[in-house]
Amino acid sequence: MMVRLASRLHFYIPVLLAFTLWEAASQAGLIDESVFPSLSSVLVGFVRLLTNNNLLMHAGISIFRQMSGFLLAAGIGIAAGILMATSGWARFAIEPIIRLTYPLPKSALIPLFILWLGIGDASKIGAIFLGALLPVVLSTYNSARGVNVALVWSAWSLGTPRWQVPWKVVLPAAMPEIVSGLRISLALSFTLLVSAEFLISQEGLGYLISQLGENGDYPGMFAAVLAVTVIGVAADRSFLALGNRVLRWTEQ
Template structure:
């Protein structure tokens, strides 16, 4: 940096700062529109509370423990379903890509269930497993499974056949080819599928708790809305949105770290 002209360095820092500020601009505009709609009476303050009141309710729920407890309950369900979906989905995708019999068995099931809204399964899992955690975990698992399977399958099928042929010609077993060649080469597609599954886990976490839960952030949103406590309801909604955003950013950084070898 010592060889860089001070004026150029200052200009670079200003440009970098402007870029960071510009990323926050949409949120600033959204907040301004929110307050304007309420202040002008276009939407009543009861239906669209001020951001200050929402923040006050958020702080209250945060310190009395309600928000933290219900967030923990929700994230434990989402995490359990997501982890199971990733493990099973990667295994199923690899088997489909490498064994014709597995592909013939699973492909019709995937084609039938992939376009179906996963929230439609809520009554089914409620009948099967009741209102306990197992019904929510199963729903999240089923909803997150298919993106991982499809991503893994597409990635594994796209592996350069020359790499597989070379490994087999050197005496590698089928397992070694899968673990040392196919899996690393398919990793970008697998990670893309997992990112989609991460988003689905939040969606299904909240939607399932609307109907088949007695705790969790989805249950909080539903019960607060039914009770007309809209500032607290919006506080929980925005908090869940913030958690989802942070989780996606963390996952994106993790993916970039894992795929640095592609840019080497």
């Protein structure tokens, strides 16, 4: 219990300290509030967005897009990484595509997704999917290749069919690094979400941030950014808790 409390304090105290310094600097006139509003005005803007600007609706749309792209990337990425590590043919087919697309800045591909998939949700989900996919594939592939061969031989000697070994032996053994890759992809999915909604969208938190900035409502804009931050942190903490449960299960 004390360890858990200390862990939470270690996370929250720096955040509270940063917020306190932010507000103190604003009240002391050290920050120009016309370009960097005070924390208190941002909180007022946050409440205003909740009541007047359908913040929850925009947040719900953004979460749907982000989770759709991320979950697609997680499922396909893990499967592709395991196949690459256990099948020479799969590695021969998939690895060149990974090498070609990995260095590309994913945000630069958003206009192409809009051209191919239109201005609806599909283009945003597609961009998020591609950006979140590659870290999952690479982390799964590298960790699966590092699995102790003795585990595979033991499974074969116990009569496990060859087609089941990748999923019953290799996947659980590689899970710690896969979870790390998924966490990186989760963070990237939020970045690509906001970038995609900046470019072309009529709803979503990225669109809301863009509109508030263009209208000169900087407290509201910072409040929308704060909303994205809160959602991202909540998603990360939830994923950590889920990841720890998954790792305990695979160890058993």
